[in-house]
Amino acid sequence: MSASTMSASDVEVEAEAAAEAASEAPLVEALFLIRFDKKVGYTIAWKRTKSEIALEDGVEYKSLPSGLHAVQSDLVYFTHAGYAGLSAFARGEGSAEERNATFVSVGVLVQNQGRFGRLGRAWLLAARLERLATTLADCQTVAPLEEFWAEQVTATKDKAANTGKVRGHSRARAISTVSALVADDETLPENHPARSILHYLDTFGPLAFRLQQAALLRKRILFVGNAPVRTACEFVYNLSVLSSISSRDTQHLLPGTEDLLRLPTLFSVGVHDIPTLQEWGQPKHGRHTPGERPMAGWVACTTDDIIATKTQLYDLVVELPTAVDTGGQQKRWPKIRTSDGRLVRASQRDVSRYQLLHKELFKQRNRPPASPKNTDEDTDPDDSNDDQAPLLSRDENDGKRAEDEFNEMYDDSIAEPMTWSRVAYQGFMWWATAGERDSYTTTERERDRELMGELASYSQSVETGIIAYFHRQTSLLVRSLSHIIQGHREEDSEDDDEDGGEGESVGEGEVVVMDRNDVSRMGLDTWSEADRVFVNEFGSLYFGRMVHVQGSECTGVGHVSHGKCERPTSERHQESGWLLCTRMPLKKKKKKKKKKKKKKKKKKKKKKKLNSQGWLAVADAIG
Incomplete structure (x- = not known):
């Protein structure tokens, strides 16, 4: 699968990001103002809703996560009662009774877009909310909020009167936006969370691929860091986007995996969300390992360290470096740990x-910025022979x-x-x-x-190119594994035909055997135990098949003892030599009757596999 053959499909892959990038701002379902009172804490000072949305004992804590008092302003993404939420925080000057500071947050709730909506395009309201928060931090008036709400009421009535026209226009806009986003002169609009993807890659480096794997397995992933929380919220969005599975690849997956195409995003969570996290951790119906039901995965961020101590709530915790850490000369990398404390490393x-x-x-x-003057026609062909030309291009x-x-x-x-x-x-x-x-x-x-x-x-829209790159990786993984499984089915079908229909048919739950070349072609590390575990879990989750990588019990260096291969300890390595080895390919035991022609075919196939392995057993006394 080449990049060139995928370029046309990449446009389709980014349909959601493109549609969000140029769509009109969403209608607001709820608008509220949160103020901090030194006597009673966070309170809802003003609110308006279009329906019976319960705001109390919820949005005031989500809009003002722990630690925001230390920053001047911030943007917070969250979810509440099935809606996407966005709040703008601002710190203003206060009286001595107010400890010389006031803390306010202006927030909205909007409807999620589609089945897998992440933000409901709430980011399009970010600039307006920031201006409102800055204004209200230094005064007690609510007139700007009343004006904003009146606009929303009018817009809702207009939309209701033109429902059919709006739907048709939105569909056309979404399609046209896809090609517009990837044009040379187009970039993602301001405040779009995908604009932070470059910062995301700079922060995680090679660990970004491990996070993608965990997200593809739909694990419960928690980012833990300090305020401001906007960056962490955008990282949540980025991981969900990068780990999405394209609708083009659903035909290769097991029926019933539709809910796994994207990782749900909870964005900012706090102590008051612990019951919600416990609920999300309950098993849900779906296809997975026989006898096992997968947990409902999600990705979220928090500034409350206490949540990280409750290991039953998550599968993976990501400790983000603070702004102070990243400002030093020596880069501080994030720490990724499983719920049982194991450190996750890149291959x-x-x-x-x-x-x-x-x-x-x-x-x-x-x-350098493109200049219309620097064209090929203006280039002197003799410039390449100039004595002053640089030695390196x-x-x-x-x-x-x-x-x-x-x-x-x-x-x-x-x-x-x-x-x-x-x-x-x-x-x-x-x-x-x-x-x-x-x-x-x-x-x-x-x-x-x-x-x-x-x-x-991708020119100016390099973020779109990065998303497309990660999606190509996922597509390669899905299609490669699907091809391998299909090959096993065809082999089993041929065996049944030649055996006169005898023998068990291979179905869901049966083991699929792969070699190191298969793993390599899928874009994974053939020497990484973590990648072998990932392939097994991925095959179980999306295909209902257990995947065994040939030689996974002993790939590479081991100690020979009574005909078995064991991994060497430091003491054993000092006392004796060791062998470079790999196990023989697994043999299927289900077949009893075999024809001579089939045996010859099997022998040739087996020999080919061993040759592709590169080596079977090479003795070398080291140490």
Whole structure:
């Protein structure tokens, strides 16, 4: 699957982001003003709603998360009673009785758009809410709120009178916006949360791919950090968008997985949302491992550290570095831990992929503005022979600078260490090929580069190019695994035909066996145990099949003992040598009758698999 063949489809993939980018502001279902009273705490000082929406004991805490008193202003995204919420916080000057400061928040509730609506386009109201909050922080009037609400009432009546026209216009606008967004002279509008995707990648680096995997498995993911919370809320949005599954790929998935296409977003949550998080943690109906029902996944953020101590509420917690940490010379990377405390690290292939992505983004950021005068017709063909021409081209120079920048900020503690098996295998390949570069690794890098495509083709809308890149990764994963499973079904069908219909048919829940080449073609690290676990869970969740990676029990370096291969301990490594090995391919035990022709076919197939493995067992006494 090449990037070029996917370019046309990328436009469809970004339909939602594009529709949100240019649509009209949504109608407000509720408008409210929250003030902090030193005697009673947060109170709803003013409110208006179009329907019976209960605001008390909810929105006042969601609109003013813990820690906002330390910042001057902020934007907070949240959910309430099935609506998307957005509030603008502002800090004003107060009297001595008010501790010389006033804290207000102006918020709205809007309807979510569609089945998987994230924000209901509430971000289009951000600028208006910020102006209102700044004004009301220094005065007690509510006249601006009354005016805003009157506008909404009028707009609602107009929409009701033109329901058919509005629907037709919205549909046409959404379609036309898709192509408009990716044009050379188009960018995402101000306040669109997707504009922070570059900051998201800078913050997480190679760990962004691990977060994508967890989100694809629809885990419960909690970002924990300090105020301001706008960045964390936008990270929630970004992760949900990057881990979405395109509607084009649903045909490959198991029926009943429609609810898994996108990860639900809760945005900012606090202590008062703990009952809601407990409810979301209850098993829901859906297809998963036989006998198991998946939890309802979500992604949210909080400034309340106490939620992070309640490990039963989440599957993954992401500790965000503070603004002070990121301002130092040494970059502070986020810490990602499972609910049982295990640290999540990026694979070595994740690091390699991020280096490619970082290099492309570096070129985009340092690209000189296009000038109409600098055309090919104006270029002197003899300029390339000028003695004053640079020795390195701009692309080569930018690539070198990007590599230096990455090496300066990179910390190998965020990545899985190189396994003994990987080191030994690479050493053997270097020896076997007389020092030539490992063609297997080279092939992986070429695939990764092709999958990334040319971000330059997106010009000003580089954020859209990044989203498309992550979606291509997901599409590659879905289609590759679907192809492998389909291949197993065809093999089993042939076996049944040749055996006269005898033997069990392979169906949902049966094990699908993959080799390291399959894992590599899916864009994963063949040496990473975490990637093997991910493939198994992904196959179970979306295809109802258990996936076993050939050699996963002992891939690479192990100690030979009584014909078995065991991983070496440091003591055993010091006492004796060890072997570079892999297990034989798994054999299916369900077939009893086999014809001679089938046996020959099996032998050829088996030999081909072993050859593609690269090696079966290479002894090398080290240590």
